[in-house]
Amino acid sequence: MPYYVRIIGGDLRGRRLRVVTEPPELRPIADRAREALFNILRRWDAGRLFVDVFAGSGSVGIEALSRGAKHAVFVEKHPRLVALLEEQLQQLGLAERATVLRADAYRWAERWTPSEEAVNVFLGPPYADFVRRSEALHQMIRTLQQKLPPDSVLIVQTDTVYPADQLPDSPHWDVRRYGRTQLCLWHKKQDGSA
DSSP, rough: OEEEEEEEEEESTOOOEOOOOOOOOOOOHHHHHHHHHHHTTTTTTSSSEEEETTTTOOOOHHHHHHOOOOEEEEEOHHHHHHHHHHHHHHHTOOOEEEEEEESSHHHHHHHHHOOSSSSEEOOOTTTHHHHTTTTHHHHHHHHHHHSTTTOOOOEEEETTTSSSSSSSGGEEEEEEEEETTEEEEEOTTTEEEO
16 A cells, blocks of 8 residues: 655755655655754765665655755665656656666675765665674674765664664664664775774
């Protein structure tokens, strides 16, 4: 059953996005957490590339585009969600500033070659993956930490049950909680350290 969320800020503020909750592991990020995320990200360049991994309906990447990201890449494996995402990007006039990849996120991370410019990468995996595929997920995070250009930010959305100190390079994560959502942010400094 579809429902709608609103774009919270930027040029498209107030526009509605159709969101689906099938397959059942899909759970769009709550408005409060999404607003907080973009308030935090304001300290970095809002115009940089934004990558929305496990994109689902794409609400996080679309919010980034509304707030000035020059381009967004959406990584999603479910064909129905990819079709919905492409349709909504078209309706919102964002198709020229977006790339939608129908791909398994874990394989994508192994193959991805970022440019030299800083990027914001958001991972919103199914919460069950933190248990069911924890080693693969941690390997994916380590891979992205190594590949990201300096000044990039990696954001991982979990539920508050997940112990953030299990994340790779655990001392260097900024962990914020918003209701049942936990946002973990990792910044790669200019010298390549966290």
